[in-house]
Amino acid sequence: MPDLGLPRLVLAGRTVTYDADLPIGAICWRRVGIEAVDHRTGASGAYAIVTIALQLGIAGQGLPSITEETKYFLLGSETPRTVKPGGSPLSLERFALTKAFVPDDTLLFQFSALGFNSHKIHIDRAYATDVEGYPDLVVNGGLSTLLLTEFARNDLGVRPRSLKLKFLAPLFANRTMTFGAEKGEGAWMFTIFDDQQRPAVEAEMSI
Structure with missing residues (x-):
């Protein structure tokens, strides 16, 4: 960088x-x-x-x-240093499949270590909260991407040709993140919601 x-x-x-x-x-x-x-x-x-x-x-x-x-x-x-939500809470009813997951401190540390990512917002709670103003450790964008692709592979049987993601708002450790999937024309559309059912990540996966 x-x-x-x-x-x-x-x-x-x-x-x-x-x-x-x-x-x-x-x-x-x-x-x-x-x-x-x-x-x-x-x-x-x-x-x-x-x-x-x-x-x-x-x-x-x-x-x-x-x-x-x-x-x-x-x-x-x-x-x-203000944390803005990705939007208003949305209903999950329109999605063909949903799955909830709670990332914890250990997972964030392991993923950060695996990718040699030393950014403190992922591993140092005092820095994330006191300096950056977040309510807790921030989930790595790469970890969100990995969890989404594993959701597609394991739960939907989807083998992607390409993946496009837009990160709208941060997700935090020890809070539920919910994956929603709906099938479009030649692609699957995904949304990752925070614990208040507000969109945090939007993704399109071509197949």
Whole structure:
């Protein structure tokens, strides 16, 4: 991540394309880099949108098996530390299938360690609450993505070709997150709700 003098990092969105399998035990190559930096100024001051591109492929093969594009907001330290919900509470009745899950401190720590993610909002409750103003530890966006894809794979039998996510609001440790799925034309639409049934993540999975 570039040093732009904007110390606060917020995940905004992610797009993943699955073109081929990565077999267990295969030797792989990895390319990652900054694709774009968009400087902006809003009501709370300067901020930037940074796009990171990642490719994973099998050694000896030039084309990537998985391509990922992730967008982050980089915010200044003066940005107000207020937690805004993703929207009003919604009914879950329209979804073909729902599933509830409660992420705890241990899971957040294990996932952060697995990805070498040392961001304190995921592992240091005092920092998350006292410094950043969150009510509890923040669930990793990558963990939400993994749980959603496992929900699709295990409960729906869906094998995705691509996945596009928009992160609307944070989810927190030790609070219920509910996954809702509804089938569209050639794709499954997902929403992850917080413990108040407010949308926190929206996703589209092509199949």
